[in-house]
Amino acid sequence: MKKKEEQINNVLKKPVGIIYRWLGDRIFLSAAVILGLSIIFLSLSMAWVLYGEGSLSFGEFGFWGFLRGTTWDPGIQLIFGALPFIFGTIVTSVAALLIAFFPAMAIGIFIAEYAPRWLGNIIENLVHLIAAIPSVVIGIWGIFVFAPWMREKVYLPVFNWAAEHYPSLLPVLGNPMGYGMASAIIILALMIIPYTTALTRDAIRQVPKEQREAAWALGATRWEVIRMAVIPYARGGILAGAILSFGRAIGETMAVAMLIGNKNNFPFSIMGPAATMPSVIINEFREAVGSLHLSSLMAIGFVLFVISLIVNLLAAYITRKLSISGGQVA
Amino acid sequence: METMLKNKKIQVTGLSKENEVVNITNRENGAYPVRMETRNLNVKYGKVSAVKNISLPVYNERVTALIGPSGCGKTTFLRALNRMHDLTRNASVTGEVLLDGNNIYNPKVNPVTIRRKIGMVFQKPTPFPTMSIFNNVVAGLKLVGIRNKALLNEVCEKALTQAALFDEVKDRLNSPGGSLSGGQQQRLSIARALAIEPEVLLMDEPTSSLDPQSSSKIEDLIHELKKNYAIVIVTHNLQQAGRVSDYTGFFFLGELIEFGETEKMYTNPAHKRTEEYLTGKFG
The missing domain is CATH 1.20.5 (Single alpha-helices involved in coiled-coils or other helix-helix interfaces)
Structure with missing residues (x-):
């Protein structure tokens, strides 16, 4: 000793x-x-370089003028306005999130609460697998399988039906060639489901056992426990997950560029071709010879950077605002 | 160390056989009707036996305390009384738990209805943090579909008054349940359990995370509540068990060593093991 x-x-x-x-x-x-x-x-420095490179365009059209401009003509008039792409990005991302959110949440709840462990693991791995598929592969699949199928089975029948009964709808529906906004939205939704699912599941797993048991002890059924104790407690994490997925949808480039049809000017239609900020950058970067054209693409990059930043800050704010620690609402 | 444990175990298994005899005599002498009763209750986690062959009565309008060292199975036993083990993946329960003579583990019985009849208060206060105080109290009522505002108000006030919390929160029933102090949160959890008017109230170390003042408030509360309910309380605090309970069960290594009136057990324990525990020789 x-x-x-x-x-x-x-x-x-x-x-x-x-x-x-x-x-x-x-x-x-x-x-x-x-x-x-x-x-x-x-x-x-990234923000500064993007802004610096884009300043030629901002100077030519004015900062707000550039954001509000509806014409993008790199060929003849050399007029560049970013509104079609901002609009295309926001619409595709919001629509994709709206489509993806509830199914993704349901899958997350199923994995975390209902599924037996082995089944939950299988589903979880498959969901992760979807997230791991390179977006260019999804794009190829979209071009050769998904878009033609949608054209035959959905777009054309809808278009024909509208042509017969409500011809005034046709400009809103747009050209049913299969490559357009609707296809891009559905593919985007498919691509963000894994993220929303994973983040929902994480948020639900962090709900303390005591909260669930308190609800069980009051005589709640399984769904009532989820509604009463689990979802309210996890709401911050679930919403933040949705917003982070939205951020991914905004930045998603390859698959969208391959499927959206790439039409640069307003007006866009539901099924017809459109464009987003990432898709126009990737499509035109190699051919941008004029310095104003190049500068305008850089300026779009700057706008995209700022929007992504705002979305991420919003997610952080919501997580902090709605998160619950130690039984206290922060 | 291991051999010591083994020796203890042998002694204890020897004791528990006599113990069942003690048990039955006590049950028959009880002046109060038996509200709940377990018969040969066993709980296993996987292959590990946590509660072994326990038969114990719970008298109406009396407080039954379960005492014993950590890991002796008292909480496991308590949770078996309202089928909370249904939710644990690898737990299995055998034997009978009778509520007013009906076995709650009968396959025809819906565990949800059982939990509405047998309320439970946990070790940690568990208000639903996003709900208001009012909604916390009436959460159980809303589950059964009661929407009548006047009725909910009435029940809320009654439950909070019973839980000795009404005066402290009556002006802020709409603020979130998470905004209360720890002791208030625990009384809110009790009010929530009382609001559904259960027949039996189970309390799992309800004061272990509270300061002495809040604890004594909850002990007073238990005294009040036993006029209307059968109460089972698990506690690590021997003084508390002595103060609040009418009957005490002493658990050790998953077995019920002794059960009887608290006064008798504290002054004149029938078993050496109980005496050793009560005098602080181990545990």
């Missing part, structure tokens, strides 16, 4: 190398500070 004490004392008394005390601390601290600050520097 005494020997042990002596040993411990010896270890404690042993001089510690300077690297473990003063110097080691300093090195670690400075590395952490530099790496942390570099993230801030990186994002600020």
Whole structure:
């Protein structure tokens, strides 16, 4: 016993190398500070470069003029307005989120609450698999399988029916060629379901057991427990997940560019071709020879950057506002 | 250490056989009607037996305390009384739990209706944090479809008064349940359990996360509540068990070592193991 004490004392008394005390601390601290600050520097410089490159266009049309302009003509008039793409991005993303949100939430609830563990694991892995498919592969599938099928089975019948009964609807419906806004929206919805599902499931798993048991003990049925105790507690996480998925939908490029039909000018129609901010950038970047054209694409990149930033900040704000810690509403 | 544990176990299994005899005599002498009763109740988690062959009566209008060292199965036993184990994946319950003579584990019985009749208060206060105080109290009533505002108001006031919380919150019934202090939250949880007018009230260490003042308020509350309910309370606090209960069951390693009137057990325990625990020799 005494020997042990002596040993411990010896270890404690042993001089510690300077690297473990003063110097080691300093090195670690400075590395952490530099790496942390570099993230801030990186994002600020990205925004600054995008804005700088786009300033030619902002100068030519005015900042708000550029955002409000409805004509995008890089060929003859050299007029560039971003509104069609902002509109296309917002509409496709919002619509995709609206389509994806409730099914994704239902899948998340099913995995977390209802499914036996083995089935939940299988579904979860399949959902992750969908998330892992490169978007260009989904785009190819969309071009060769999904869009032609939708054209034959959905768009053409709807179009013919409208032509017969409500011809005034035709301009709103647009050209039923299969490559257009509706196809892009559905593919986008499919692509964000995994994210919303995963984040819903995470939020639900974090609901304390006590909350569920309290509801069970009041004589709640399974669905009542979910409605009364689980969803209210997880609401912050679920909503933040939805907004983060929305952010992904905004930035989704490849699959959308392959399916949306790429029409640059207003007005867009439901089934007809349209464009989004990422799709116009990827489609025109290689052919942008004029400096004003290039600058306008950069300016669109800047707008996209700002919108994504706002969406992420909004998600963070909602999580903080609605999250519940230790039984207290923050 | 391990051999010590084994020795204990052997002793205990020896004791529990006599113990059943003690049990039955007590049940027959009870002046109050038996509200609930377990017969040869066993609970297993997977293959591990947590509660072994326990038969115990719960008298109406009396408080029954369950005491014993940590991990002795008292909470597991309590949760078996309103079928909370149905929700644990690997738990299995055998034996009978009778409520007014009917076995609640009968396959024809819906566990949801059982839990409406047997209320439960947990160790940690569990108000629903996004609901208002009012909605927390009437949550159980809304589940059965009662929407009548006047009735809900009446029940809410009555339950909060019973739980000795009404005066403290009557001016802010619409603020969220999570805004209350810990002790108030626990009384809110009790009010919520009382609002559905259960027949039996189970309390799982209801004061263990509270300060002494809140604890004594809840003990007073138990005294009041036993006029109308059969109460089963699990507690680590021997003094508390002595203060609030009329009957006490002593659990050890999943078995019921002794059951009887609290006064008798505290002054003159029938078993050596009980005496050792009550005098603080182990546990």
